[in-house]
Amino acid sequence: MRFGTQDGRFVLLAEGRVLDVHAASGGDLPQEPVAALERWDDVRAFAASADWTAAEALDQSRLGPPVPHPRQVFAVALNYRPHAAEAGYVPPEAPLLFTKFPTCITGPVATVELPEGKVDWEIEVVAVIGRGGYRLGKAQAWDAVAGITCGQDLSERVLQLAGTPAQFSLGKSYPGFGPTGPVAVTPDDLPRR
């Protein structure tokens, strides 16, 4: 199953068509993506037998970030060893975890005003947490994930690295510094190796 937002509303996507979940569920399911994630079992049940009669043709320009207002964003630094080396860091034993403040989130097609300094970018795998949890074991991890999308992690390196110990988050959170989308794919529909 593929999901995302169209004009800010939670939608399913399939074969070049887009289905507004709130409308197609007769108003039962929410139009706000975080609210939809909170009713994920209902969303999956709806999707399994949804009536696509009212679906619209896909117009990429109307798609926004799969989750425009996530409650929290966990970003893992230096997890890609060649990049850690490139940046002059020893790969850490445990992940370094910062945030990209949620107001930086934007869609897959965006004009981002670059601040002064040294703006850099990295391509990221982005996990949309659905059910979530706390102190989960590895075997339960995928159960907590609603979908996978892609994104960019834009950084202004001067601000990111200012101070001791440098706190990465602010320099990674200018408006537009978190493009994501256009769609998220549920784990069961990811390609298998």
Add this chain to the structure above:
Amino acid sequence: MRFGTQDGRFVLLAEGRVLDVHAASGGDLPQEPVAALERWDDVRAFAASADWTAAEALDQSRLGPPVPHPRQVFAVALNYRPHAAEAGYVPPEAPLLFTKFPTCITGPVATVELPEGKVDWEIEVVAVIGRGGYRLGKAQAWDAVAGITCGQDLSERVLQLAGTPAQFSLGKSYPGFGPTGPVAVTPDDLPRR
């Protein structure tokens, strides 16, 4: 004006009484605090002439955090010079900015399970951002603030300081590590020096 939450609902507080804003506004104003902050001018106008007939007696045990689910939390490190020295840091030229992930927020009376490691605490002034803004000048800053409350910044120092450069946020975000409240006070009602 003093505001907060009672049983999770947005309330005003005065002279030992608590007014449910959603109910007292005939359902016009929201019961969810972030939604209320988005209609702050309306909330202030309502408060100026609110009918307190239906207000309840204050029961401190029912008060939660003034904003249980803030969209983002900006935390400023080493801004208090004696603490910076105590922690072995040179006070930075610009504020070091991290987050406390919003799921750590709890109310003024809470039982917090302490994780392994070295848990520490600091008392904080907490600003509730209402209108907000971007690239504001100093003269506009108070306009962006809905209220001031107090809080604690609990930290587990081992995780906070793990890795290079240590990213503070995760070690400061265990469940319950952000007690706030019980009430927020609007800037116009703060004591003047």
